[in-house]
Amino acid sequence: MTVSDDCGLAMVKGTSHVGISVSDLDATLGFYRDAFEMQTVAEIAFDETTENGRYEQILGIKGARGRAVLLRVGSMQVELFEFSHPAPKRADPSRPVSDNGISHFCIEVSDIEMHCARLQAAGATFHCSPLVFFGRSKATYLRDPEGNVIELYEKIAAVEADQG
Known part of the structure; x- marks a missing residue:
């Protein structure tokens, strides 16, 4: 399938x-x-x-109650919800990323090793140390305290990749 600029998809920002x-x-x-x-x-x-x-409508949950916080760093925003009704079913904090549904989200950083150290000190657990992919990037997966998977990603120069 070829997507052209005039098919309407260019309106996605x-x-x-x-x-x-x-x-x-x-x-x-x-x-x-x-x-x-x-x-x-x-x-x-x-x-x-x-x-x-409107919250009840958009969430599709009759009688929805809880709290939400929207956070931002750079152009990245994360919205955290804590529901008091209905009683939430806790997700398995060690669920594999192969399970259907959204498996992770990715945050691009400029110094992945520094961020890994900072995140580990904050309580994150890592699947592995940062790995070099295709000589152009470094990446690793980590889990926040709730078990949600986040990918850290850093673009790297080809020369640096040869040394890694």
């Missing part, structure tokens, strides 16, 4: 944010703020009456 449902908003919020230096953009407590029921 990019990714706005990643949304993550968590069991402990305060702890997870601290992790993302400290580990990635994210800033809080917005905080809200919501229920079925918030915004005239």
Whole structure:
């Protein structure tokens, strides 16, 4: 399939944010703020009456109640949700990335080793040390305190790749 600029897809501007449902908003919020230096953009407590029921509608959950925080660093935004109703079903924090559904999201960094050290100190667990791919990038997967998988990615020069 060939996609041309005149077929309407050019109207997509990019990714706005990643949304993550968590069991402990305060702890997870601290992790993302400290580990990635994210800033809080917005905080809200919501229920079925918030915004005239729009949260209930967009979430597709009758009687939805909880809290949400939107964080930003650079152009990357992460929205964290903690639901008080309905009672959430906790995800397996060690679920494999091969399970169907969104398996991870990726954050591009400029110094992957420095970020790995910072994230490990903040409580992240890593699948492996950063690896060189195709001589052009370094990457690794890590898990936040809730078990969500994040890829750290760094573009590298070909000369550096030969030394790695």
